Amino acid sequence: MKNPFGVNPQVLALALARMSESVGNSFLIVVLPLFISSEFVTGNTFGLTEVAITGIILSLFGFVNSPLQPFTGRLSDRTGRRKIFVLFGLVLIATASFSYSLAGTYWHLIGLRVLQGIAGAFIIPTTVALVNDLAEEGNRGGNMGTYNTFRLVGFGTGPIAAGGVVGAGPYTLPLVDVTITGFDAAFYFAALTASLALVLVFILIRDPDIETREVETTDSGGISVFDQSGEQLLDPVFTLGVISFFMAVGIAVFATLGDIVNTKLDQGPQMFGLQFSAFVLAQILLQAPIGRATDFYGRRVFILFGTILLVPTTLVQGIIPSTTLLWGVIPNPWLMFFARFFQGAAGAMVFAPALALAGDLAPEDRSGSTLSVLTMAFGFGVAFGPLLSGFLVELGFVVPFAFAAFLAALGVVLALTQVEEVITPQRTIPFVG
The missing domain is CATH 1.20.1250.20 (MFS general substrate transporter like domains)
Structure with a gap:
């Protein structure tokens, strides 16, 4: 398949999957502060202000996934497989997103945010490595740029829609005659977008040919x-x-x-x-x-x-x-x-x-x-x-x-x-x- 940016079709599919997951994940940037300040969340703050608790919970995603990324990236190198890491991370993201609807204390939110951080450590380095594996020297820049563009479209779209989803609640589901809050709707939507990404990766992505990739087991894989x-x-x-x-x-x-x-x-x-x-x-x-x-x-x-x-x-x-x-x-x-x-x-x-x-x-x-x-x-x-x-x-x-x-x-x-x-x-x- 030829296109102006020289993008591999599998990279485009992976970019669409990350865009879907990013929409739901970025929802939480807007939804979680509102949820924390609502009557649905209670518990001991250990002397910290609500704003401080919010900052800690939002920052946990980055502080948890970042130091783990070299380990998951190296593990995917040693196994010669990327797809299974991405799928596992998406399962964790979907599970955590849904579980926010069951949370009622600050500790619940901290635990779920840590789980999402672990999921990010499985998804982020392995998807970028997949893009690199699928690209060639002559089109690597175009593939990386397109992948990041789609991911950022999802990241930018989520916060715009999140406030509206929460504010329009509660919702009544006509078929089952159940009423859910705007927060629950946002968490369910985040879980749905991660699940959609999971289906896209499962169906459309395959690991690159690993027969020619000899991993040097004596190499520590540390950062030089x-x-x-x-x-x-x-x-x-x-x-x-x-x-x-x-x-x-x-x-x-x-x-x-x-x-x-x-x-x-x-x-x-x-x-x-x-x-x-x-x-x-x-x-x-x-x-x-x-x-x-x-x-x-x-x-x-x-x-x-x-x-x-x-x-x-x-x-x-x-x-x-x-x-x-x-x-x-x-x-x-x-x-x-x-x-x-x-x-x-x-x-x-x-x-x-x-x-x-x-x-x-x-x-x-x-x-x-x-x-x-x-x-x-x-x-x-x-x-x-x-x-x-x-x-x-x-x-x-x-x-x-x-x-x-x-x-x-x-x-x-x-x-x-x-x-x-x-x-x-x-x-x-x-x-x-």
Whole structure:
């Protein structure tokens, strides 16, 4: 099958499955805080505020799945199988999503969120490794970009619909004359989307040919920090992981500052939601074409330009509330939207090309463990960013954004000095050389 982005049909099926699962999983970003603050959840908070409990429960997914990803990725390498790991993770996701409807205490929610984190550790590195296995050097960027685009469509769609599903409850099921709450409907829907993803993977996905993949059992599969060839200081995959972590922190510092942003920009929560989703919108529009472009022009140039663009687009988010820049032409709330959008464009230039470059570097029998370095780093960054901003914002609104911009600047240095091209670009970008 030929298409403009050179996407393998199985990668497209896997992308559709991840999109379905991401819709339901991202539902919980909106639904869980509402559920926690409702009368349906009770129990001992051990002196913590409701907001703190909410932050802990939401962050658990990233903090649980991220450190487990190298282990599940390596295990899938050793067994030569990916599909069974994805199916097992989807079963856990569906089970946990349904079980939220039975939860009544904070401890129940913590336990289910941990279970979802374990499920993510089975799904995330193995699906990316599957994409890498199914792609070829000449179309790896296009496959990675398309896969990430569909996943982000699901991630961006879920929160938009979640509030409406909860608010429209309770629902009466006519055939059985049973009434369910809006929360139950949201949890059932999340379980349904995971189940749909399970069916898609079970029917449409098959493991790549494993007969030629000899796994070296003597290899520990650990993460290398320093470059063993001696050509540069840091291992290139580790470097790409660090850059991905810095990028994810810069994205996520915005997430916990909703009330402060709304107050400073004199806007409502709907505008904040639009600003938050601007990053995802840019990723949806640009990941696939940028990924495909890296197949022709190389990966490194996009990673470098992306990290450079991350610095101003991250820093300016902390400056906009106190500036009258373009006042009377573009109101500050819309300036924030455009800053988030261009930050998303920068992220699109970093993550999909970084995954493709890591795939180029990965030995044939270790794509799971290699690519898990990047997915783990991104997951840690998304979980660490909100906690970081929660502390640093006490020093001033601009401080968390300035710190994240500083990390992005370090990423520029790493991209310049520690990242090398692996494939030979088919074409040259005119203004680069």
